[in-house]
Amino acid sequence: AQSVTQLDSQVPVFEEAPVELRCNYSSSVSVYLFWYVQYPNQGLQLLLKYLSGSTLVESINGFEAEFNKSQTSFHLRKPSVHISDTAEYFCAVDSGNTPLVFGKGTRLSVIA
Amino acid sequence: DGGITQSPKYLFRKEGQNVTLSCEQNLNHDAMYWYRQDPGQGLRLIYYSQIVNDFQKGDIAEGYSVSREKKESFPLTVTSAQKNPTAFYLCASSTGTSGETQYFGPGTRLLVL
Numbered sequence: 244a245q246s247v248t249q250l251d252s253q254v255p256v257f258e259e260a261p262v263e264l265r266c267n268y269s270s271s272v273s274v275y276l277f278w279y280v281q282y283p284n285q286g287l288q289l290l291l292k293y294l295s296g297s298t299l300v301e302s303i304n305g306f307e308a309e310f311n312k313s314q315t316s317f318h319l320r321k322p323s324v325h326i327s328d329t330a331e332y333f334c335a336v337d338s339g340n341t342p343l344v345f346g347k348g349t350r351l352s353v354i355a
Numbered sequence: 356d357g358g359i360t361q362s363p364k365y366l367f368r369k370e371g372q373n374v375t376l377s378c379e380q381n382l383n384h385d386a387m388y389w390y391r392q393d394p395g396q397g398l399r400l401i402y403y404s405q406i407v408n409d410f411q412k413g414d415i416a417e418g419y420s421v422s423r424e425k426k427e428s429f430p431l432t433v434t435s436a437q438k439n440p441t442a443f444y445l446c447a448s449s450t451g452t453s454g455e456t457q458y459f460g461p462g463t464r465l466l467v468l
Contacts, residue, residue: 252395275453275454277456279459284462284464285461285462286359286445286447286459286460286461286462287398287445287447287457287459288459289456289457289458292456294454333397333398337453337454339453339454340453342388342400342403342413342452343400343457345390345397345398345399346397347395347396347397348395348397
């Protein structure tokens, strides 16, 4: 069965510092990959996704993620975080024939 | 505005009681989903529906039931068989089930009295 591992449950980081949230998945078939963000007491919102083509995908608010097939990873990065980036981030994998599978989430806390 | 609405925002359940959570979308999406979120557990799929009048069990369907009589509506009933129902419940929809973005509602928090 498909599985997603988010290696860090919590990541504290100072404002304007870089951050990387790690995501690994288990699949031997082609996959679609997603990062969603959840602000407190709200639903999830799509941050970015990889379907095909360029392995580097970007969001409108400065996040980027790179699909690495050999390492089965899709790590999320931002070169300089803001207080407003404080949220929980979920990695998700779609193998095409089963529903989306989510990781357990990484709580990003940006410290002023 | 197009989107997904969930009601109520908070719901209290007494022992032995069934409760129903509402989910409505006006995005004209074919697929709809129910997830349960517990702290540190991520999102776990309860049920999903790819088309009207059809639905499939997810990973944790026991103690829950759904219906999909209309394209825009996918209510979830938490039955008395669900012994630990306290959680945050999220509904989502998408145009299809493969490679499509899921759009989420604001969630319903269910608490047991």
